[in-house]
Amino acid sequence: MTPVSYRAAFSLIVKRDLMIAFRHRDDIINPLLFFIIVVTLFPLGIGPESSTLSRIAPGIIWVAALLATLLSLDRLFKSDHLDGSLEQMLLSPQPIFILVLAKIVAHWLLTGLPLILIAPLLAVLLHLHESSYGALMFTLLLGTPILSLLGAIGVALTVGIKKGGVLLSLLVLPLYIPVLIFATSAIDSAAMNLPYNGQLAIIAAIFFASLTLAPFAVSAALKVSTN
Amino acid sequence: MMWKWLHPYANPEVSYHFAGKLLPWCTRLAFIFLSVGMVWALLFAPADYQQGDTFRIFYLHVPAAMLSMGIYLGMAIAALSSLVWQLKLADASAAAMAPIGATFTFIALVTGAAWGKPMWGTWWIWDARLTSELILLFLYLGVIALHNAFEDKSLAGKAAGILALVGVINLPIIKYSVEWWNTLHQGATVGKLGQPSMSADMFWPFLVCFIGFSFFVTALICLRFRSEVLTRNSMRPWVRTLVANEENKHAI
Numbered sequence: 370m371t372p373v374s375y376r377a378a379f380s381l382i383v384k385r386d387l388m389i390a391f392r393h394r395d396d397i398i399n400p401l402l403f404f405i406i407v408v409t410l411f412p413l414g415i416g417p418e419s420s421t422l423s424r425i426a427p428g429i430i431w432v433a434a435l436l437a438t439l440l441s442l443d444r445l446f447k448s449d450h451l452d453g454s455l456e457q458m459l460l461s462p463q464p465i466f467i468l469v470l471a472k473i474v475a476h477w478l479l480t481g482l483p484l485i486l487i488a489p490l491l492a493v494l495l496h497l498h499e500s501s502y503g504a505l506m507f508t509l510l511l512g513t514p515i516l517s518l519l520g521a522i523g524v525a526l527t528v529g530i531k532k533g534g535v536l537l538s539l540l541v542l543p544l545y546i547p548v549l550i551f552a553t554s555a556i557d558s559a560a561m562n563l564p565y566n567g568q569l570a571i572i573a574a575i576f577f578a579s580l581t582l583a584p585f586a587v588s589a590a591l592k593v594s595t596n
Numbered sequence: 597m598m599w600k601w602l603h604p605y606a607n608p609e610v611s612y613h614f615a616g617k618l619l620p621w622c623t624r625l626a627f628i629f630l631s632v633g634m635v636w637a638l639l640f641a642p643a644d645y646q647q648g649d650t651f652r653i654f655y656l657h658v659p660a661a662m663l664s665m666g667i668y669l670g671m672a673i674a675a676l677s678s679l680v681w682q683l684k685l686a687d688a689s690a691a692a693m694a695p696i697g698a699t700f701t702f703i704a705l706v707t708g709a710a711w712g713k714p715m716w717g718t719w720w721i722w723d724a725r726l727t728s729e730l731i732l733l734f735l736y737l738g739v740i741a742l743h744n745a746f747e748d749k750s751l752a753g754k755a756a757g758i759l760a761l762v763g764v765i766n767l768p769i770i771k772y773s774v775e776w777w778n779t780l781h782q783g784a785t786v787g788k789l790g791q792p793s794m795s796a797d798m799f800w801p802f803l804v805c806f807i808g809f810s811f812f813v814t815a816l817i818c819l820r821f822r823s824e825v826l827t828r829n830s831m832r833p834w835v836r837t838l839v840a841n842e843e844n845k846h847a848i
Contacts, residue, residue, distance in 0.1 A: 539737065
């Protein structure tokens with residue numbers, strides 16, 4: 370038997386996760402619907418004045434994106450843990466870092482990317498400032514992978530626990546706060562026609578730090594959870 | 597070798613008794629330092645020329661805030677040594693530290709709010725340092741919740757340890773937040789050891805208070821560490837003889 374190269378193992382897991390997700394389409398669509406519904410709740414609750422809405426639009430979109438990602442995180446390891454394939458992956462000769470990264474990439478493709486695609490539409494509904502669209506897209510593009518990466522740590526820690534759902538939000542949301550702060554401040558600066566590359570640089574720094582470090586934390590946590 | 601003296605303390609029984617010996621000394625020192633420091637700080641230290649007597653909450657607020665970060669660092673170091681060197685007792689000490697750290701974070705936030713009301717005119721603002729201290733509280737609560745979620749205590753320790761290590765990134769953010777962002781919270785006054793930007797007759801009572809609180813925290817950690825060790829080793833013979841001896845003492 371020839372050993373599987375790292376790249377082949379990576380793409381194999383991404384393809385497998387994508388295929389499983391496309392066979393259960395609800396898993397992709399439900400977080401998106403949740404995202405849309407949460408965003409539509411705010412104009413109903415706060416009132417339809419466009420000046421108020423455009424002021425709070427960045428925060429609403431980002432908070433809804435955080436919550437939608439949080440809801441979808443369960444899918445990352447739960448079913449694999451239940452049917453035992455997670456343990457098989459951990460036993461495979463490939464480094465766990467690569468397998469974990471592949472699963473996170475697949476998760477981002479299935480939740481982060483659709484969120485980014487639908488965000489401009491919701492921004493129109495919320496009367497976002499015209500100059501802010503670029504900032505919104507850039508922050509989402511850099512920020513949603515961070516949400517998947519940091520969320521994976523939380524899921525990996527709670528995957529062995531029966532009622533991990535509420536606990537998961539308690540663990541993950543504090544870690545999301547810095548991303549939320551810098552992303553919304555970038556969008557606000559853009560609305561005032563100020564440069565926002567400083568905030569983008571910080572989000573990019575968080576992205577690269579979590580890209581390189583989070584998979585290690587996830588693999589350590591998975592080893593603890595599967596025991 | 598250099599670390600040979602450390603080996604006996606990997607034994608829970610030795611560590612339990614060592615913490616037991618440390619406990620009364622820390623308690624006494626904490627009592628002495630805190631009573632001297634508090635009386636000095638609250639009655640005899642000069643009032644601030646701008647803030648008047650309100651500033652005296654500083655002697656409680658700053659030690660609590662510094663210790664809230666210090667305890668987190670200690671917990672993270674314990675978690676790291678438990679994950680890397682598989683020290684079971686490091687788990688126990690991390691578990692002992694988490695609730696104490698959460699309490700001190702809470703004290704720092706509450707005293708900060710009480711100080712902010714007369715000075716800034718508001719209990720709370722979304723300032724960088726306040727927000728990151730609040731995140732620290734959430735991190736502590738997450739670590740405690742994760743600890744309680746597992747039945748198996750050694751698994752719980754490892755899982756909570758990973759979370760604690762991930763959260764370490766928050767510490768430099770809190771430390772430097774007042775320098776990175778120009779916010780309402782004032783800059784560091786006591787951190788600069790060479791030339792503290794406060795007068796000596798305010799600095800010395802602060803130092804005494806800080807040392808007192810540090811001994812107080814050490815005493816609390818020893819106390820909780822002992823009970824963690826006992827619950828984790830409740831089936832071991834040495835714990836059983838210990839309990840039997842205690843019961844005999846009370847029977848007579």
